[in-house]
Amino acid sequence: MDQTTHSTSPSPSERAGERLLYIIAGPTAVGKTAIAIQVAQQLGTSIISADSRQCYREMNIGTAKPSPAEMQSVKHYFIDEFPVTTLLSAADYESLALGYLDEIFTTHNTAVVCGGTGLYIKALCEGLDEMPPTDPVIVQHITDEYQLRGLEWLQDAVKKEDSEFYDQGEIGNPARMLRALTFIRTTGQSITRFRTQVKKQRPFRIIKTGLELPRELLYARINTRVDQMIEQGLLAEVEKLHPLRSLKNLQSVGYTELFDYLDGKCTIAEAIDKIKQHTRNYAKRQITWFKKDTEIHWFNADDEHVAEKILALK
Numbered sequence: 148m149d150q151t152t153h154s155t156s157p158s159p160s161e162r163a164g165e166r167l168l169y170i171i172a173g174p175t176a177v178g179k180t181a182i183a184i185q186v187a188q189q190l191g192t193s194i195i196s197a198d199s200r201q202c203y204r205e206m207n208i209g210t211a212k213p214s215p216a217e218m219q220s221v222k223h224y225f226i227d228e229f230p231v232t233t234l235l236s237a238a239d240y241e242s243l244a245l246g247y248l249d250e251i252f253t254t255h256n257t258a259v260v261c262g263g264t265g266l267y268i269k270a271l272c273e274g275l276d277e278m279p280p281t282d283p284v285i286v287q288h289i290t291d292e293y294q295l296r297g298l299e300w301l302q303d304a305v306k307k308e309d310s311e312f313y314d315q316g317e318i319g320n321p322a323r324m325l326r327a328l329t330f331i332r333t334t335g336q337s338i339t340r341f342r343t344q345v346k347k348q349r350p351f352r353i354i355k356t357g358l359e360l361p362r363e364l365l366y367a368r369i370n371t372r373v374d375q376m377i378e379q380g381l382l383a384e385v386e387k388l389h390p391l392r393s394l395k396n397l398q399s400v401g402y403t404e405l406f407d408y409l410d411g412k413c414t415i416a417e418a419i420d421k422i423k424q425h426t427r428n429y430a431k432r433q434i435t436w437f438k439k440d441t442e443i444h445w446f447n448a449d450d451e452h453v454a455e456k457i458l459a460l461k
Contacts, residue, residue, distance in 0.1 A: 197262025
């Protein structure tokens, strides 16, 4: 795409009062926060996080939240808003994010969403299918079993009990497999039966963008970021959360591996290596998810003009 310099004068859509939402998505460690801040500053608007863990106050270092300086430079929503004991779903995010947008759009015609939780972005842009409730007792039982027996057990259970879901190729995503297994044990039906693919209409226009880097560079950044998190005190953060380690919200990369170290299941060096490996695996799943969305315009995250190029999209 040709380089375009963003003008400070309002675009035709802004003059017409059209509400416009910019989505900035991509894998972990690609550099979404800095670019989203550049875009939001040029628009004079706010950012809504689309990260399923940065909303929790106690999870700071391990979730790579924006720095205090970055938080001061642009108003952020859905960061540090809930205690880690609060369990939020994609449906909750849809409702919250639409509320944040209502607030932003009272004074601005534009807003920015930044994050890597694909299901949250999908919920905001397209809505979610109505689903029957799941049994909390079954949820807890399956979660306990997974913590005890691990990923291979979970994959085998899903393959045996919900082959329709298993065949869709999401067996590398524990959260989605836990949801599928809970759903079929509660309702007796595959969660895939309730996916209508009908998109909700939103009262604003959406421009979706994605940031990417060559795989080797992204993985090197992930490894460096993990080392930096350790230096910043991630282990101490995890130690404080150790009594709550059974919480679903803490079944997250960077936390579960250090819980294993604290429980004597591995050395600290092994835990750090596992964090790097699992983060790389997570980034790969994020890329796979976002690449399926043909509406996303992709940009190299290291392009110094990427913010201007995003703003040039119409």
